[in-house]
Amino acid sequence: MFSLYKKEIQSFFYSPFAYVLSALFMLIFGFAFVGRIVNMKTSVFQFSFPDMFYNNFFYFIFIIPLLTMRSFADERRGGTEVQLLTSPLTIPQIVLAKFFSIVTVFIFMLVLSLFFPIYVSFHGTVIWPSLICGYVSFFLWGTACIAIGMLISAMQSSSIIAAIIGEIVMEGFLTLDLIGASKMIESNPRLNSVVTWFSMQRRFVFIAQGMFRLEDLVFFLSLTAMVLFWIVLYIEKRRRSHN
Template sequence: MFPIYKKELQSFFYTPFAYAFAALFMLLFSLSFSIGISNLEGTNTWAFSFTEMFYSVIIYFIFLIPILTIRTFAEERKNGTEVLLMTSPVSVFKIVMAKFFANVTVYIFMLLGTAFFPILTAMKGEVIVSQLICAYIGIFFWGTMYIAVGMFISSLTESLLLAFIIDEIIMFVLLFVDDFSNTPFIAQYPKIQSVIYAFAAQPRFAYFSEGFIRLSDMVFFGSVIIVFLAWTYISIEKRRWNRG
C-alpha cells in the first residue's frame, strides 16, 4: 500500500498541482480573513471568532475538493494507466486506502497553511483556542467526507467533467439537506423530515465550530466516509473482475 501512497503523493508534490491547489485555497481563505478583519473597523483589537470563516471555507470546498479527487481514478482511466492498477498484485482495498490517505495528506497540507491566520490574530488580539481546535477538527472531518465522496464519483467514470459535475451536485446536497428538510412542504411530514434531517452535515459541523465535540457527530462523519470508501472499493473491485 505504501508504494501506491508514495506514488500518489509524488504525483501531487513533484508537480505544480499541489502547490497551485494550496495557493488557491490560501487565496480564498485570505479573502475570508480580510473580510472578517474589515468588519472590525473602528475597534482596537482583532478579536473575532473563526466560525464564519470556516463556513465560507465549506463553500469553497464544493469547488476545490472535486478538483483534487477527480484525478484519483477518472484521470488514470482516461490516460490508460488504470490497467497497471487493475493488474497489480496489490489488493483493491489497499489501492483505495492508499489513494484516500494521499488525498487526505494533501488536504492536511492545505489546512496547515491556514494556521498562520490564527497565529497572526493571537498576536494582535485574542483567539478562543478551544473553539478554534474544535473548528479545525470539524473542518477536517467535513473535508475528508468530501474526499471520500469525490473518490467514489471518480471511480464511476473516465470523464473528468462529468465526475466534477456529479461531485458538485452531491456536495451541494450534503451542504443544504438541512435547509431542504425545513421547507414548508417537508415540514408537513415530521417523520420524513426527521429522516432527511438525520443526513444533514451542516448542523453537525455547527457544533464543532462552536467549540463542542460530540461523539454522535464524529460517528456521522466517520460513517459517511466509510460508506463512500466501501462503495469505491466495490466499484473498483467490479472493474477488476470485469477485466478478468
C-alpha cells in the first residue's frame, strides 16, 4: 500500500500539477486576504480566517475535482487499470493509498496558507483557537469532497469529464444552504431538516466557531468513509469484470 501511496505522491510532486494547484489555492486565499484588508472600516486589522474559508467555498471547491479527477480516470484511459487491479494489493488498499495521497496534497496546500495567519500575527493578533477550528473544519470538509471526487473519477474514463461532473456535484452541495433558506422549504419543517442535515457548509460553521458537536464530526467522517466504501465496491465490480 505504501508503495502505491509513494507512487501517487510522486505523480503529484514530480510534475507541476501539485504546485500549480497549490499556487491557485494560495491565489484564491491571497485575493480574499487582500480584499478583507482593502474593505477595512477601522485602523484595527480584524477579521476571521474561518469566515475567509466559508465566504470563498465557491472558489475553493473548484480545486478539489482538479485534485481527484486523475485518481482513477487516468488509470482507465492510460490502460494501467488492469495492471493495478491485478496487483497483489487489495481494493481497499488501492483506494486508501490514492485517497491518502490526495489528502497529503490537500494538507500541503493548507500548510502553505499558514503564511497568512503568521503574517497577521506580526501585525496584529490572531485568535489561534478560532484559527485551529477553522482549519480543522475546512480539512474535514475537504476530505469529504476528495472522497466524492474520487468516486466520480472511478466512474469515468476521462479526467476532464470527471472534473466537470465533480464541480457540478459539489456546487450542488453549496446550494443546499440556499435551498434550505427558501420560503417553500422553511414552511415544511421536516423537509427543511432533511435539506439542512446534508448541508456541509452549515456543519463547517459550527465546527469553525468552536462548537464541536458530535453529529457534525460523525457526519463528515461517516460521509467520507461511506463514499470510500462505495468506491471499493465499484472498483471490486470492475476487477471481477476483468477476470
